[in-house]
């Protein structure tokens with residue numbers, strides 16, 4: 293069914309048709325690369341404008357290019373002189389508890405795909421919380437509001453865990469921001485903040501866009517909601533300040549992500565990008581080594597329905613042991629995204 297080639301599993305061509313619909317869903321998955329939602333609305337404002345196909349970028353004037361390509365940009369590097377307690381590197385672990393929301397793609401919900409998502413809250417989350425508790429490591433959990441609606445025990449178990457973890461917003465139902473009008477995106481995002489405040493007992497201060505899918509309107513909405521930080525963009529591997537369309541610093545901290553530092557695209561058994569888990573461990577070790585040497589951040593995006601699976605969980609466990617073996621005593625500051633954002637913002641006088 294599958295053939296191994298250069299560490300990558302290729303899907304047999306005969307199965308292409310059979311898995312085509314599944315791959316469509318995978319492209320929309322949280323943290324999975326793809327251009328989901330880019331059709332017919334990537335440049336929309338409230339009313340929606342012409343699609344990219346009708347309005348190709350090579351026809352744009354310089355003014356238009358600047359307008360379209362600088363709505364959200366990277367400002368100053370916010371890496372502090374040193375991390376709390378004199379640590380050399382900040383390690384920020386995040387888990388996106390998508391449940392089945394990530395497998396909805398405008399089609400009737402599939403029990404098969406929803407069950408795949410359900411593994412996260414049902415099985416993976418407990419493994420993760422136990423490991424974090426055993427190693428005394430705090431982490432951030434980004435959760436679509438609908439995950440908590442259907443699984444209220446998720447918030448309870450995260451809140452009951454030691455050390456204290458953070459709960460951040462990950463959309464209402466893992467919606468694709470770039471396919472929404474500004475008004476609808478604003479309403480769903482605001483509702484998600486309110487819902488999590490109620491469920492988590494504390495107003496969230498951080499946001500991770502579903503699928504890291506930032507629309508042209510997302511930054512403005514986050515400013516209206518007065519968020520402390522976002523963790524959805526990739527312009528750097530150090531924390532930075534988000535800059536708005538007029539070139540103005542926004543006061544919002546970006547804690548950047550990367551598909552390299554995400555379990556989903558590496559360890560998705562239904563994708564042609566699949567890599568064996570222990571090879572992913574090697575990638576993450578190399579990433580950590582450089583972050584440690586440079587004194588910046590090492591930020592991982594993981595999903596309980598992916599990393600929580602038995603043969604993937606080994607990777608997280610071994611990675612934490614590797615970090616412990618490489619770093620000197622007190623060299624690593626494990627923090628929630630909130631703690632890191634508060635620290636760098638304060639040091640930068642934001």
Ligand SMILES: [Zn+2]
Pocket residue numbers: 321322323388390394462466502503
């Ligand atoms: Zn997600």
